[in-house]
Amino acid sequence: MQTALAAQGCRLSVLGRAVCPVLARHRNSCIGESGPASNFQRLRRRQAAAISSSRPAAAVRVMASAAAGSKGKALISVSDKTNLDTLAKGLADMGYEIVSTGGSATAIEKAGVAVKRVEELTGFPEMLDGRVKTLHPGVHGGILARRDLPEHMAAIAEHSITPIDIVIVNLYPFRQTVTAATQPSYEVAVENIDIGGPAMIRAAAKNHEHVTVVVDPSDYAPLLERLGGAAEDAAALAFRKRCAWKAFQHCATYDSTVAEWLWGAVGEGPAPEMSVPMKLAQGLRYGENPHQSAAYYTDSSLAEHGMGGVGAAVQHYGKEMSYNNYLDADAAYSAACDFAEPTCVIVKHTNPCGVASKDDLLEAYRLAVRADPISAFGGIVAFNRPVDADMAREIREFRSPTDGETRMFYEIVIAPSYTPEGLEVLKGKSKMLRILEAPPRAPSGRSLRQVASGWLQQEADSLKPDAIEFTCASEKQPTPQQLEDLKFAWLCVKHVKSNAITVAKDGKLLGMGSGQPNRVKSVQIALEKAGEEVKGSVLASDAFFPFTWNDSVEIACKAGVAAIVHPGGSVRDADAVECCNKYGVVLLTTGVRHFKH
Numbered sequence: 001m002q003t004a005l006a007a008q009g010c011r012l013s014v015l016g017r018a019v020c021p022v023l024a025r026h027r028n029s030c031i032g033e034s035g036p037a038s039n040f041q042r043l044r045r046r047q048a049a050a051i052s053s054s055r056p057a058a059a060v061r062v063m064a065s066a067a068a069g070s071k072g073k074a075l076i077s078v079s080d081k082t083n084l085d086t087l088a089k090g091l092a093d094m095g096y097e098i099v100s101t102g103g104s105a106t107a108i109e110k111a112g113v114a115v116k117r118v119e120e121l122t123g124f125p126e127m128l129d130g131r132v133k134t135l136h137p138g139v140h141g142g143i144l145a146r147r148d149l150p151e152h153m154a155a156i157a158e159h160s161i162t163p164i165d166i167v168i169v170n171l172y173p174f175r176q177t178v179t180a181a182t183q184p185s186y187e188v189a190v191e192n193i194d195i196g197g198p199a200m201i202r203a204a205a206k207n208h209e210h211v212t213v214v215v216d217p218s219d220y221a222p223l224l225e226r227l228g229g230a231a232e233d234a235a236a237l238a239f240r241k242r243c244a245w246k247a248f249q250h251c252a253t254y255d256s257t258v259a260e261w262l263w264g265a266v267g268e269g270p271a272p273e274m275s276v277p278m279k280l281a282q283g284l285r286y287g288e289n290p291h292q293s294a295a296y297y298t299d300s301s302l303a304e305h306g307m308g309g310v311g312a313a314v315q316h317y318g319k320e321m322s323y324n325n326y327l328d329a330d331a332a333y334s335a336a337c338d339f340a341e342p343t344c345v346i347v348k349h350t351n352p353c354g355v356a357s358k359d360d361l362l363e364a365y366r367l368a369v370r371a372d373p374i375s376a377f378g379g380i381v382a383f384n385r386p387v388d389a390d391m392a393r394e395i396r397e398f399r400s401p402t403d404g405e406t407r408m409f410y411e412i413v414i415a416p417s418y419t420p421e422g423l424e425v426l427k428g429k430s431k432m433l434r435i436l437e438a439p440p441r442a443p444s445g446r447s448l449r450q451v452a453s454g455w456l457q458q459e460a461d462s463l464k465p466d467a468i469e470f471t472c473a474s475e476k477q478p479t480p481q482q483l484e485d486l487k488f489a490w491l492c493v494k495h496v497k498s499n500a501i502t503v504a505k506d507g508k509l510l511g512m513g514s515g516q517p518n519r520v521k522s523v524q525i526a527l528e529k530a531g532e533e534v535k536g537s538v539l540a541s542d543a544f545f546p547f548t549w550n551d552s553v554e555i556a557c558k559a560g561v562a563a564i565v566h567p568g569g570s571v572r573d574a575d576a577v578e579c580c581n582k583y584g585v586v587l588l589t590t591g592v593r594h595f596k597h
């Protein structure tokens with residue numbers, strides 16, 4: 001190595017490192033002959049002098065003079081330059097010396113604040129296209145040295161390294177890069193993996209006893225306030241500890257994003273290990289019941305992958321969302337977004353009790369409420385089209401079809417948008433009504449559910465009737481209208497808890513049976529809800545019928561159902577066909593099951 005370098009005209013420096021004239025020229029051209037370049041050269045001379053001296057005291061003097069007159073040193077290296085000017089001014093006004101990397105230093109200079117380039121600490125230019133800027137003992141020694149250990153302080157002093165008291169870093173925007181509409185190449189994504197930033201964040205977080213680390217521009221104001229407050233006390237240490245916690249979490253989220261992207265690029269099947277980046281959106285008053293504490297977290301990977309839905313909703317009005325509100329609103333909006341036609345879905349306890357699809361959204365709403373007004377009272381109303389003033393007035397004034405007098409009460413209305421007038425009218429309904437605006441929920445995506453000691457992961461059930469083959473198993477063929485109704489009932493049943501049965505007609509849910517541990521009970525409940533309207537209706541079952549005679553299929557046929565759809569696949573499928581033929585009922589199979597547990 002030495003010989004090869006010598007052949008290129010290199011010599012060994014006093015620090016024992018090879019100094020190449022080519023590199024030296026490069027440094028000068030990068031940094032310039034004056035200003036930072038001469039500082040850089042002076043520093044190297046001081047470092048050399050300190051190291052060649054056998055007396056540590058000399059080095060201590062060098063270190064002290066580097067920090068003379070300053071309250072301490074702050075290192076700033078940020079990709080997101082939001083409020084950087086305010087931060088830098090604030091720190092400088094308090095007497096902190098600021099050291100910074102390329103783009104951050106330029107921005108700070110532009111704000112009229114004195115700043116040193118990090119090269120002055122490292123004695124090296126930024127290199128390898130920015131892959132190496134701060135990865136150097138001049139930086140990491142300054143961050144990691146324990147101020148309470150004289151041997152640590154002597155060790156850094158010996159190498160002319162000065163302590164760094166504040167580290168302000170935020171990382172290359174990896175997630176934004178890989179989720180951008182214009183997909184970056186693999187190489188561009190890799191270059192956006194930050195290495196030096198996390199190294200500094202982790203170092204500063206580890207040494208929180210002495211160093212403050214800030215990774216989020218929203219923490220600049222609290223930082224300046226803290227620094228302007230009392231000198232070292234318990235509150236100051238608590239602040240640094242909290243910053244350290246946030247810093248480690250920031251790195252963990254960052255790394256999980258990189259790992260997930262990399263698995264997506266090279267892995268097959270379920271990732272052998274994964275972490276979910278969750279961000280606290282709000283603490284909730286309580287969970288499913290008042291004695292259970294609860295909180296709501298957003299999953300940044302889902303939100304930024306454009307999953308939309310409740311997690312990405314804006315609340316325009318009403319009381320704070322509760323735990324159950326989130327669950328029910330998600331069920332209602334996920335169902336509504338599954339329909340192509342203008343649709344209203346009303347949900348109670350995560351099950352749709354009213355669904356209607358019509359060209360006119362107003363009519364869809366009226367029909368959805370009428371499907372089961374008793375259950376709709378206190379429910380969640382979801383639309384897959386914008387809510388205008390007429391719709392808002394209808395929601396506000398609608399009387400319960402049960403007694404014709406009581407105004408309907410709802411917990412939540414959720415829609416993709418509202419006209420300004422629609423929103424104002426709806427706000428007049430009740431202070432209790434939560435009004436949510438949410439981007440449509442994407443039909444696919446990852447779903448995670450917790451079980452004791454583990455998590456279940458699956459792909460969301462994104463199959464819609466258009467992608468399913470409906471095969472007629474009976475002698476009687478469906479009319480075009482019946483086929484439409486069967487597809488509608490099929491889409492409804494997908495959103496009902498198993499064992500799920502839906503009865504529908506003319507784009508309107510007439511009855512549903514949900515969550516029963518046996519299918520025949522769900523059939524009976526759905527038929528009972530449909531009442532007289534069952535004659536000529538259609539029935540959908542989320543899974544095959546295990547029994548027919550005196551059971552699900554025959555009961556439905558006898559009640560007057562005109563057409564039935566189920567996945568098929570039972571050993572007794574032939575019974576269902578025979579029964580439908582006997583009663584002159586249409587029977588379709590799909591080969592697709594829609595269990596929902």
Ligand SMILES: NC(=O)c1ncn([C@@H]2O[C@H](COP(=O)(O)O)[C@@H](O)[C@H]2O)c1NC=O
Binds near residue numbers: 101102103105131169
């Ligand atoms: N390579 C390094 O030594 C290094 N040190 C700091 N960074 C990152 O560089 C960014 C700031 O760069 P600039 O100040 O040039 O805009 C920050 O996001 C910081 O996390 C680095 N970049 C990547 O690893």
